[in-house]
Each structure stands twice: as C-alpha cells, then as structure tokens.
Amino acid sequence: MIPSILSKDTIVALATAAGHGAIAIIRLSGPEAISIVQGVFKGKNLQKQASHTLHFGTIRDGEKILDEVVISLFKGPSSYTKEDVVEVSCHGSPYITEQLLKLFLRQGARLAEPGEFTKRAFLNGQFDLAQAEAVADLIASDSALTHQVAMKQMRGGFSQEIKALRAQLIHFASMIELELDFSEEDVEFADRDALRRLITTLQRLIADLLQSFEMGNVLKNGVxxxxxxxxxxxxxxxxxxxxxxxxxxxxxxxxxxxxxxxxxxxxxxxxxxxxxxxxxxxxxxxxxxxxxxxxxxxxxxxxxxxxxxxxxxxxxxxxxxxxxxxxxxxxxxxxxxxxxxxxxxxxxxxxxxxxxxxxxxxxxxxxxxxxxxxxxxxxxxxEAMTGDRTIVTNLRHFQSLKKTDDALLEVLQGLASGLTGDWLAADIRRCLFYLGEITGEITTDDLLDNIFTKFCIGK
Ligand code: GDP
Missing domain, CATH: 3.40.50.300 (P-loop containing nucleotide triphosphate hydrolases)
Known part of the structure; x- marks a missing residue:
C-alpha cells in the first residue's frame, strides 16, 4: 500500500550522538533521499540497487573526497518512515559529519526538525501515537524496568488494550446511532443492560490503568x-x-x-x-x-x-x-x-x-x-511493578484516560436517567474521542507538535 501522507521534503539529520565516535550515521528520508546521496556518491548507482542493501563508496564535494562511507538503502514503504531512507555511515568525526550535512543541504535536503523521522513514521502508519512516544521513552530508558515498560509500549501492548476498549464502544455507538435512524419506530438495537455492563468493565480497566500511573512515575523517576x-x-x-x-x-x-x-x-x-x-x-x-x-x-x-x-x-x-x-x-x-x-x-x-x-x-x-x-x-x-500488567508512564495518556473515565460516568448516569439515544451517543463519542487521542486516531497539529518537539533531532 502506498502511504497517503508522503512528504514532499527530503529531511536530513545526524542520527548518532554528537561528538567523536568510531562511526557516525547521517540519515535522510523523503522522495529525493536516494538521488541527493547519489549526486555526491562515487560507487554503485544507488537508484538501481535493491532495498535493504549496503554499498561502499566515497562522498565527494566536487573533486574533494570528504569520506569513505557505507550507504544503507531502504526503499519506501519498507523503511522506518515508510519513505525512501538512506543512512550514510561515515567516520565519527564532528568535522566530517558537519561537512556531509552541509553538502546534503546544498543538494536540496532540509534539516529535520526534532522527532520528524518518527513523526513521519506515525503519519505514514508505521505505528500509532502511543508507540511513537514509546520510541522516545526507549531511548531515555536507563534501567531494566523502564526499558521493559517502554519496549512493551513500543511493541503495541498498551495500544492493543486501548484499541480493544475503543472497538467495543464503537459497536455500541453505532447501534445507538442506528436507532436514531429508526426513531419513528421506537426500537432499541443497543441492549442497554449490555451497555451498562460494558461501561462498568471499561471503568474497572481504566481505573487499573490510572492507578498504574503512580507506579509508572516511580519507575520513571526512581522509587x-x-x-x-x-x-x-x-x-x-x-x-x-x-x-x-x-x-x-x-x-x-x-x-x-x-x-x-x-x-x-x-x-x-x-x-x-x-x-x-x-x-x-x-x-x-x-x-x-x-x-x-x-x-x-x-x-x-x-x-x-x-x-x-x-x-x-x-x-x-x-x-x-x-x-x-x-x-x-x-x-x-x-x-x-x-x-x-x-x-x-x-x-x-x-x-x-x-x-x-x-x-x-x-x-x-x-x-x-x-x-x-x-x-x-x-x-x-x-506485584504491580513486576507483573505483566500494563503500566501507564505518560502524563498525556493519563490525562486522556481520566477524561475518558469522566465521560464514561456520564454515559452511566445517562443510562440511569433514561437519556435519549442521541445524547447517549454523544457521550459515547466523547469517550471514543479521548481514547482515540492516546493512540492517535484523533490528532491535532498542536498535539503532534507538542509530542514530537520533545524528541531529539535525528530520531
Ligand atoms: P547522620 O547524622 O545520621 O547522617 O550520621 P553520619 O553518617 O554523619 O555518621 C555519624 C558518625 O557515625 C560518623 O562519624 C560516621 O563515620 C560514623 N558511622 C556511620 N556508620 C558507621 C558504622 O557502620 N560504624 C562505625 N563505627 N561508625 C559509623
């Protein structure tokens, strides 16, 4: 499947830590990634090479050889961002990386914003928002437990739980909305008792998740x-x-x-x-x-x-x-x-x-x-710390869960007071909205900016 939100810009950034190292990696992503590198690379014709291959050669600025490098080629959509991605492994000198970066910028790439690679990966459907956030947590993890929690979230453990909750609610919302289409006939497609049971189950699950946040903080910040x-x-x-x-x-x-x-x-x-x-x-x-x-x-x-x-x-x-x-x-x-x-x-x-x-x-x-x-x-x-239980570590997720919890309570109150279908449906939609914010089914530019600007450049 061709991703729908492919960017026009090709971005570039240093992907490894600044300073001296054995090697450094400069990463490019976007439609011109391969041609930009090809323009200054002396070696095989990268355009004609298969995805997931490595190529040795030199990077030249005019006649001047800047470095001997290894190119890793990832053709979209089989890459981190789902766009064409080229990683240039060079010698880890800050001078060399600066020269290479400047050269790629002159060739038409643009410097990536913080977290822009991961943001593109999210927008192109590589993973959902909670998983994207876990990438940052994984990089920041510094103990076995924070690593374990971030890894679980990045691999979609937390997202699965949220999506399962959401799917059940969507079912009821659509049943109730169906009733509205037949409002003249006074039918009930959505079993109110079953809905009430579902809401109480959801409330219990969410209460567990909310409670785990305290533990999540302990893990992040230390006991x-x-x-x-x-x-x-x-x-x-x-x-x-x-x-x-x-x-x-x-x-x-x-x-x-x-x-x-x-x-x-x-x-x-x-x-x-x-x-x-x-x-x-x-x-x-x-x-x-x-x-x-x-x-x-x-x-x-x-x-x-x-x-x-x-x-x-x-x-x-x-x-x-x-x-x-x-x-x-x-x-x-x-x-x-x-x-x-x-x-x-x-x-x-x-x-x-x-x-x-x-x-x-x-x-x-x-x-x-x-x-x-x-x-x-x-x-x-x-037990909460060591069991297999999902732990919420992210304040944003905690806040969205809290808002979902409040909205669920309103659905329950609505059911108790015999609220009409259209109002019930509106309350359920609010729950769906807040749950959707966690995994990114619902996003705004502000929300995304807020999340990804906290990443480092190059991630
Ligand atoms: P605090 O006021 O509780 O912080 O106590 P300190 O750590 O300042 O220690 C008070 C004094 O007890 C210092 O002279 C320490 O060297 C001494 N001290 C602390 N632990 C031991 C120990 O296990 N054995 C011995 N012999 N002296 C200790």
Whole structure:
C-alpha cells in the first residue's frame, strides 16, 4: 500500500550522538533521499540497487573526497518512515559529519526538525501515537524496568488494550446511532443492560490503568526511598555507601545533615531515589527544626522508608519509641541496625532478626549487599511493578484516560436517567474521542507538535 501522507521534503539529520565516535550515521528520508546521496556518491548507482542493501563508496564535494562511507538503502514503504531512507555511515568525526550535512543541504535536503523521522513514521502508519512516544521513552530508558515498560509500549501492548476498549464502544455507538435512524419506530438495537455492563468493565480497566500511573512515575523517576533516623545514626554514611561517592556530608557532630540530600542509584535494574533527611530529634536549633519538619514532609512522599538506628547505643524499646514518634506513613519500611562493628554480642542479641530488620555497618559496608537485596525484595513484593500488567508512564495518556473515565460516568448516569439515544451517543463519542487521542486516531497539529518537539533531532 502506498502511504497517503508522503512528504514532499527530503529531511536530513545526524542520527548518532554528537561528538567523536568510531562511526557516525547521517540519515535522510523523503522522495529525493536516494538521488541527493547519489549526486555526491562515487560507487554503485544507488537508484538501481535493491532495498535493504549496503554499498561502499566515497562522498565527494566536487573533486574533494570528504569520506569513505557505507550507504544503507531502504526503499519506501519498507523503511522506518515508510519513505525512501538512506543512512550514510561515515567516520565519527564532528568535522566530517558537519561537512556531509552541509553538502546534503546544498543538494536540496532540509534539516529535520526534532522527532520528524518518527513523526513521519506515525503519519505514514508505521505505528500509532502511543508507540511513537514509546520510541522516545526507549531511548531515555536507563534501567531494566523502564526499558521493559517502554519496549512493551513500543511493541503495541498498551495500544492493543486501548484499541480493544475503543472497538467495543464503537459497536455500541453505532447501534445507538442506528436507532436514531429508526426513531419513528421506537426500537432499541443497543441492549442497554449490555451497555451498562460494558461501561462498568471499561471503568474497572481504566481505573487499573490510572492507578498504574503512580507506579509508572516511580519507575520513571526512581522509587522514592527516604533514609530517616536520629542524628549520628549513620544516614549520610549509608547514603554515601549506597551511592559510592562522597555526596552527603558526614560528620561527628549530631545534626550536621541539615538539608535534604537526594540521589539516585540503580540497584538490580531498579532505580531508587534515595532521600537523606536531617536528623530527627527535638531541638531548639532553628535550622535543625526546619530540617525535622522537612523530614516529615519527605516521609509523606516516600514509597519506602529506611529507618536507621545505632545498634551500639539504642535499645529495642528506644527504636520503638522513635518509630512511634515518627508517625510513619502507610508505606513499607526496613529497620536498619547500623554500626554493627561497634555493637556487643549482647546488644545484637537484644534485637530479634525480624523480617524487615537488616543489621549492617555503613562505615565498613558490611551487610550492604544484604540491604540491597532487601530493597529489591520490597519492590518485587509489589506485584504491580513486576507483573505483566500494563503500566501507564505518560502524563498525556493519563490525562486522556481520566477524561475518558469522566465521560464514561456520564454515559452511566445517562443510562440511569433514561437519556435519549442521541445524547447517549454523544457521550459515547466523547469517550471514543479521548481514547482515540492516546493512540492517535484523533490528532491535532498542536498535539503532534507538542509530542514530537520533545524528541531529539535525528530520531
Ligand atoms: P547522620 O547524622 O545520621 O547522617 O550520621 P553520619 O553518617 O554523619 O555518621 C555519624 C558518625 O557515625 C560518623 O562519624 C560516621 O563515620 C560514623 N558511622 C556511620 N556508620 C558507621 C558504622 O557502620 N560504624 C562505625 N563505627 N561508625 C559509623
């Protein structure tokens, strides 16, 4: 099938990262892609070559050889954009790529806008909008989980779910619209009970997706993990050990960690966002008091709390007292008995080795691996994160789902109050509109611009 929205322009951009590299790739897409490269390429006649073939030769500016290159040829529609695409693999020097780009521009190509290759791929039906957005997420993925979610979305997992929901609604909308054609005869083609059941099923599915967004954010931005505990318990030392660098200030004077320090570490493919807090103690020191207030604020944002105490100076009863005073939010927490190296056998024995208790020595890093395992166990215990469930990571999708949800409620209310077919049909069409926005059945130029300008040039 010949794509319907083929562009007249041929676009060009550097597809690999800027800077020096073994090779760099310049990509062209559009009706003149092959002829533009042919015009400056000395080698085989590219016009006569089959798609998906490689060709070695030189690129020349007049008589001057700019580089020896390998041309990858993709003829539309069997290409990323479904247009003719040529990829020029050259030596990875910023000077060479600049010269080649300038040459292709002089030959009639235009510099691609951010995301324009992917936008063309979308417009030409290579994939839907949610899949196109997943391409950007895939490039940005930096942990096993974000990679897994983006890959699933790019391969159409999320889109399939949305399209299935939409197909069922379309069926009802058309049935109801059919009734309108026979309005004189007072017939009901659309079974109202079945419609009501469908809407409640959709509401449940959408509620799941909406809920997954919170998880999606955690995946994208890291599991917010607050490290709390009294001054001098060793919070900063632990944070340093986890991050493997000297970011938090460590000192012997209680209360030196006055501000909130945040950093990320990738542990076992999951990104954790560690938040070190000021020492928790009642104090008259004004700065310190602000710190304590902030700790409580941070605790509210936590998905996981690590409560640290000094094994050598704290009794189990004191730990309990500290925990009670903290009013921990309803999130999983781990109790970390620190300074194991200083604790006597009797002090150690006083604490039962409970399920969420880890003994360690942040200073010597003893027990750090057990702690990392315990962190992973906490995340894996959360089925939503590891199951095969679809996770919404994109704010735009979340907003469209929310609007669909509101419109579904109106359909239900309409059904309950015996609303006439034309009004019901209008409400169902609104649901279809919002669902269609996600996968791109419904688009506007603004929407597309908004999405694709966030891509990098060359993608
Ligand atoms: P914070 O106030 O909770 O952030 O505590 P710090 O990380 O600043 O540590 C307070 C003091 O305890 C510092 O002198 C650390 O070197 C020391 N410390 C931290 N962890 C350990 C440990 O596991 N063993 C020993 N012996 N000292 C530690």
């Amino acid at each position: 917010p993990t607050v490290i709390a505990g009294k001054p001098n318990a060793g919070k900063s030392t632990l944070l340093n050990a986890l991050l493997n660098e000297e970011k938090a200030i460590v000192s012997d004077i209680p209360g030196t960690t006055r501000d909130v320090i945040e950093d990320e570490a990738n542990i076992g493919g999951i990104r954790f966002r560690f938040i070190d807090t000021a020492g928790l103690r009642d104090t008259l020191d004004k700065v310190e008091a602000i710190g304590v207030a902030r700790t409580k604020e941070q605790l509210r944002k936590a998905a996981l709390v690590l409560y640290l105490f000094d094994l050598s100076t704290t009794s189990p009863a004191q730990v309990q007292e500290e925990l009670d005073a903290l009013e921990l939010p309803q999130v999983p927490y781990l109790l970390l008995g620190n300074k194991k190296d200083l604790a006597s056998p009797a002090q150690l024995a006083a604490f039962s080795d409970g399920e969420n208790m880890v003994f360690l020595s942040a200073g010597t890093k003893e027990g750090l691996e057990e702690l990392k395992q315990a962190l992973l166990d906490q995340v894996h215990a959360n």
